[in-house]
Amino acid sequence: xxxxxxxxxEKYIRKSIRNRMDWEKFGITEIEEAGNGEEALALLDxxxxxxxxxxxxxxxxxxxxxxxEAKKTHPDIDYVILSAYSDFSYAKSAIKLGVEAYLLKPVxxxxxxxxxxxxxxxxxxxxxxxxxxxxxxEPGGPEIPFHYKWVTALAxxxxxxxxxxxRIESAMKAETEQHQNCFSYYLRDCSRSTCHVFLLNTExxxxxxxxxxxxxxxDWIGDPDLRAAVSKTFECEGLQKAVSQSISYLKRKIFxxxxxxxxxxxxxxxxxxxxxxxxxxxxERVYAQISKGEFEYVKDELGDLVDALLTEQxxxxxxxxxxxxxxxxxxxxxxxxxxDMDFNxxxxxxxxxxxxxxxxxxxxxxxxxxxxxxxxxDVVMHREREDVVEKIKExxxxxxxxxxxxxxxxxxxxxxxxxxxxxxxxxxxxxLVSYIEGIRMEKAKELLRGRQWSVxxxxxxxxxxxxxxxxxxxxxxxxxxxxxxRDAERKxxxx
Numbered sequence: 001x002x003x004x005x006x007x008x009x010e011k012y013i014r015k016s017i018r019n020r021m022d023w024e025k026f027g028i029t030e031i032e033e034a035g036n037g038e039e040a041l042a043l044l045d046x047x048x049x050x051x052x053x054x055x056x057x058x059x060x061x062x063x064x065x066x067x068x069e070a071k072k073t074h075p076d077i078d079y080v081i082l083s084a085y086s087d088f089s090y091a092k093s094a095i096k097l098g099v100e101a102y103l104l105k106p107v108x109x110x111x112x113x114x115x116x117x118x119x120x121x122x123x124x125x126x127x128x129x130x131x132x133x134x135x136x137x138e139p140g141g142p143e144i145p146f147h148y149k150w151v152t153a154l155a156x157x158x159x160x161x162x163x164x165x166x167r168i169e170s171a172m173k174a175e176t177e178q179h180q181n182c183f184s185y186y187l188r189d190c191s192r193s194t195c196h197v198f199l200l201n202t203e204x205x206x207x208x209x210x211x212x213x214x215x216x217x218x219d220w221i222g223d224p225d226l227r228a229a230v231s232k233t234f235e236c237e238g239l240q241k242a243v244s245q246s247i248s249y250l251k252r253k254i255f256x257x258x259x260x261x262x263x264x265x266x267x268x269x270x271x272x273x274x275x276x277x278x279x280x281x282x283x284e285r286v287y288a289q290i291s292k293g294e295f296e297y298v299k300d301e302l303g304d305l306v307d308a309l310l311t312e313q314x315x316x317x318x319x320x321x322x323x324x325x326x327x328x329x330x331x332x333x334x335x336x337x338x339x340d341m342d343f344n345x346x347x348x349x350x351x352x353x354x355x356x357x358x359x360x361x362x363x364x365x366x367x368x369x370x371x372x373x374x375x376x377x378d379v380v381m382h383r384e385r386e387d388v389v390e391k392i393k394e395x396x397x398x399x400x401x402x403x404x405x406x407x408x409x410x411x412x413x414x415x416x417x418x419x420x421x422x423x424x425x426x427x428x429x430x431x432l433v434s435y436i437e438g439i440r441m442e443k444a445k446e447l448l449r450g451r452q453w454s455v456x457x458x459x460x461x462x463x464x465x466x467x468x469x470x471x472x473x474x475x476x477x478x479x480x481x482x483x484x485x486r487d488a489e490r491k492x493x494x495x
Contacts, residue, residue: 002120003030003047007040007063008055008082013105017053017082020109022328026116037061037069044074048492051119056083067099078119082107146236147183150205153231153239153246154184154198154214155191157253157357158223165196171217172198179209191247191354193479199242205233211263218260227253229262248316251356254365255312272318279305279322286329299377302326306369310362320356323369330376345438346372346430352479375429388413389427392420393435400439401463406432440464441477448486455482 004023006014014033023031032047034040036058052070056063067079079099101115156168169186176184181203190197200210207230214228229249231242249262256262282305289297309322327350349355349368359365392409409432410420424432440462447458459470474482 002026002028002051002123003032003049004028005032005034005040005043005047005049005052007034007037007052007058007066009035009058010055011035013055017107017112021112021116024331025324025328026113026120028116037063037066040066041069044070044077049077050123051078051080051116053080053082056081078123080115080119146201148181148201148203149235150202150233151236151239151242152200152202152205152207152210152233153187153242154200154210154228155243155246155250156196156198156214156217156226156228157192157194157250158196158226159194160223164194167221168196168217169198171220172213175213175216175220176200179213182209184213187243190243192352192357193475193484195247195250195354195357197243197246199239201236202233207231207233207263211261214261227260227262229253232264247354247357251316251354252312254356254359254362257361267313268315268317270313270315272315275314276318276321279309280325283325283329290329295377295381299374302329302373302377303370306366306373310366310369312362316356323350326369326373330372345435345442346375346428348438348442348477371429375427378427388415389424392424392432393428396436396439400436400443401461404436404463437473437477441474444470444474444482445478445485448482449489458482 006017008014008017011033018031018033023029028051030047032043032049034043037054038061040052040054041061054063054066061069063081063083067081070077070079081099081102082105083102100119103111103115154172158164158168165186172184172186176182183201185199185201187197187199200213202209210230210233214230218226218228227250229246229252231245231249234242245268248268249265252262252265252267253259282301286298286301286305289295289301305322305326309319309326314322327347331347349358352358356365359368392413395409395412396404406421407417410417413420415423421432424430424435428435430438444458444462447453447461448455453461455471456467459465459467462470464470464473471482474485478485480488
């Protein structure tokens with residue numbers, strides 16, 4: 001997740017930029033504002049933005065002076081100049097300072113969106129490049145250069161924990177030792193903790209050999225649920241493409257649930273410009289109906305959009321982008337009906353890295369998305385009604401650290417246990433036990449970001465007497481352990 005800072009001495013301009021953009025679409029979750037360069041410098045260390053949008057002419061310290069000072073301590077930030085002045089002398093000064101772009105006010109929403117996409121894509125590429133420069137056979141081991149010209153990426157997915165990854169790594173090592181002129185390297189942190197990515201470095205560049213290795217590893221592991229995908233073969237400079245392609249192929253398992261190994265997909269190379277154009281036209285029509293309050297139409301249309309999107313003939317990139325746009329729309333629907341915590345719980349699986357890997361089939365993903373659509377649109381349509389479910393949700397958010405159970409809550413609100421369970425699932429799209437767990441996990445994530453409490457203290461505070469059980473639930477919810485989550489947040493704050 002990314003952070004952006006907006007620096008301008010005119011408050012209404014800052015608010016205009018902040019309110020006009022769908023930041024979540026780009027993975028931007030936090031935005032900070034400052035009225036001049038001095039205020040911004042004071043915020044940099046604590047906020048740690050990846051991108052800064054800064055005006056040129058401001059009191060106390062102007063934009064160019066701010067960038068000059070900020071680059072001394074924060075050289076990795078992407079700085080973007082915003083100015084109402086088109087005088088080329090400003091642009092020349094900005095270029096000397098190494099800014100990423102120079103945008104004229106009033107800022108064009110489409111132009112800024114395109115720039116954000118480019119900057120964040122570059123960051124992802126640089127991160128993957130850093131991984132490629134420090135490939136290790138074991139944690140803490142020495143850097144190892146590629147031996148040969150060609151690389152192929154292999155991605156394995158299982159719902160098992162990281163110890164399972166060690167078994168796959170051992171099997172890959174044993175397998176590649178059977179082949180001459182072949183080395184394998186385990187790339188850590190490329191995707192979800194349960195997605196294990198390897199590079200096969202070979203002399204001849206055969207994709208077939210990678211497929212044989214993957215099949216043999218799966219046979220050796222003996223897990224019928226283990227799935228694998230193999231990229232095409234690239235020269236070493238194309239490492240990023242190989243890794244990205246293997247993970248993209250692996251996500252296609254939702255369309256081929258019975259296939260163990262995916263090594264090719266014609267759909268990933270098709271031109272989807274016309275399909276994307278039609279999808280956005282349909283989405284714009286839904287936005288127009290929202291403004292008119294025609295929510296039954298919205299529910300049906302969004303359901304049809306999901307059906308059209310989740311077909312094998314669409315690329316994974318197109319599917320993920322389409323889902324993101326639908327979720328942005330849903331996120332803005334029930335402003336009065338649900339708070340941010342509620343949305344974090346309902347959307348947490350779609351906010352995690354490479355979330356498509358979690359789903360076994362396209363039907364499972366379709367049911368999840370369409371269930372969210374029905375639930376959220378129904379909330380908007382009935383938001384004026386007092387609902388016992390809303391009362392229970394409010395109680396859970398205030399008392400998540402207490403001993404909570406479906407039976408206890410049913411008794412408190414005078415309901416039958418079975419009736420409450422059914423009602424809660426109908427109104428929210430999630431069962432009551434999962435909702436309680438989700439609220440607790442979101443609170444736990446907030447506390448872990450604070451870096452002040454121990455894992456045991458956080459477990460007790462969120463209603464878990466046993467810290468080991470808490471850690472197990474946390475990892476199931478987020479894909480990482482509490483300590484790994486805390487370390488990742490700390491590293492992100494340092495970047």
